[in-house]
Amino acid sequence: AQTVTQSQPEMSVQEAETVTLSCTYDTSESDYYLFWYKQPPSRQMILVIRQEAYKQQNATENRFSVNFQKAAKSFSLKISDSQLGDAAMYFCAYRSQGGSQGNLIFGKGTKLSVKP
Amino acid sequence: DAGVIQSPRHEVTEMGQEVTLRCKPISGHNSLFWYRQTMMRGLELLIYFNNNVPIDDSGMPEDRFSAKMPNASFSTLKIQPSEPRDSAVYFCASSFYRPVSGANVLTFGAGSRLTVL
Numbered sequence: 422a423q424t425v426t427q428s429q430p431e432m433s434v435q436e437a438e439t440v441t442l443s444c445t446y447d448t449s450e451s452d453y454y455l456f457w458y459k460q461p462p463s464r465q466m467i468l469v470i471r472q473e474a475y476k477q478q479n480a481t482e483n484r485f486s487v488n489f490q491k492a493a494k495s496f497s498l499k500i501s502d503s504q505l506g507d508a509a510m511y512f513c514a515y516r517s518q519g520g521s522q523g524n525l526i527f528g529k530g531t532k533l534s535v536k537p
Numbered sequence: 538d539a540g541v542i543q544s545p546r547h548e549v550t551e552m553g554q555e556v557t558l559r560c561k562p563i564s565g566h567n568s569l570f571w572y573r574q575t576m577m578r579g580l581e582l583l584i585y586f587n588n589n590v591p592i593d594d595s596g597m598p599e600d601r602f603s604a605k606m607p608n609a610s611f612s613t614l615k616i617q618p619s620e621p622r623d624s625a626v627y628f629c630a631s632s633f634y635r636p637v638s639g640a641n642v643l644t645f646g647a648g649s650r651l652t653v654l
Contacts, residue, residue, distance in 0.1 A: 456642075471642065524593070
């Protein structure tokens with residue numbers, strides 16, 4: 422079974438600086454998808470970024486980018502120019518490429534605080 | 538698009554009572570998921586449907602939990618009887634799944650916070 426591990430329960434960053442959140446996963450599959458979701462205090466789960474395992478190029482969405490290391494099974498999230506609104510829980514998630522029709526396996530999350 | 542709509546947002550009930558959580562997925566989505574979030578266990582998949590048919594309910598904790606999807610625009614998660622350990626946030630999510638290109642993204646509702654006293 423696949424597992425997702427986020428080893429940093431909490432992280433803190435100064436406003437305007439850069440922070441990297443770690444995520445590792447375990448799978449025997451070669452094709453899959455990886456996601457980062459953000460959960461602010463409002464509880465809403467918001468998709469931040471996604472990565473297809475077959476793509477070597479790291480995904481980027483504005484200030485958010487990932488460092489995808491397939492061999493190491495690592496999928497870290499980098500937030501540049503951190504803003505107060507980035508404060509939230511961040512969840513890394515894994516999904517198989519086929520068969521299971523979209524079930525996401527989540528890590529336990531990292532709570533990010535942004536200091537003004 | 539109004540997104541995935543869940544109700545109620547908050548529910549406080551007493552042990553032994555029946556609880557029904559409701560979800561309206563995004564129009565056109567063909568997959569629907571129920572997740573539970575607790576501090577101890579994080580986000581866990583309870584059950585998911587594809588084209589209104591339950592595909593995997595192995596995450597449903599016990600027989601007290603049941604889920605239905607009578608049509609493409611509505612699903613319920615019922616707990617009967619409820620227990621204090623059922624206290625959690627319950628999320629509904631939907632997506633459009635295409636077998637050939639499986640990169641469907643789950644869109645989550647705002648969640649229903651359940652407190653069982």
